[in-house]
Amino acid sequence: DYLAKPFVLAELAARIEALLRRPADTRETLLRVGSLEIDLIAGTGRRGSRDLDLLPRELTLLEYLMRRPGQVVTRALLFEEVWNYRFTPRSNLIDVHLGRLRRKLEAAGEPPVIHSVRGIGFTLVPDDPAP
Numbered sequence: 001d002y003l004a005k006p007f008v009l010a011e012l013a014a015r016i017e018a019l020l021r022r023p024a025d026t027r028e029t030l031l032r033v034g035s036l037e038i039d040l041i042a043g044t045g046r047r048g049s050r051d052l053d054l055l056p057r058e059l060t061l062l063e064y065l066m067r068r069p070g071q072v073v074t075r076a077l078l079f080e081e082v083w084n085y086r087f088t089p090r091s092n093l094i095d096v097h098l099g100r101l102r103r104k105l106e107a108a109g110e111p112p113v114i115h116s117v118r119g120i121g122f123t124l125v126p127d128d129p130a131p
């Protein structure tokens with residue numbers, strides 16, 4: 001919120017009370033799906049006991065998929081929500097980023113967790129959590 005100067009002290013108190021009544025931000029900063037884990041504050045990722053070297057866009061893409069495990073996500077949604085494009089460009093941008101992300105997630109021979117749904121989009125299928 002913003003309060004322009006000069007202001008009346010009663011208005012400041014009313015705004016503070018209104019802010020205190022708002023629910024706390026419940027967005028999680030540590031996401032876990034199966035053996036995948038990402039810390040959004042630190043910008044780090046892990047699969048099981050292995051650290052993932054993720055670029056910022058890969059982290060954002062993985063976060064988007066992890067917040068929707070098992071759901072099919074279309075290319076249009078990814079362009080809009082991850083890249084902030086309000087149109088669907090004719091580009092292999094998503095394929096390139098998903099390919100890099102998949103290689104990093106499956107580097108140690110783990111089973112794939114990001115699956116293509118032909119003609120529709122992609123889905124993150126949780127694997128069993130690491131012991």
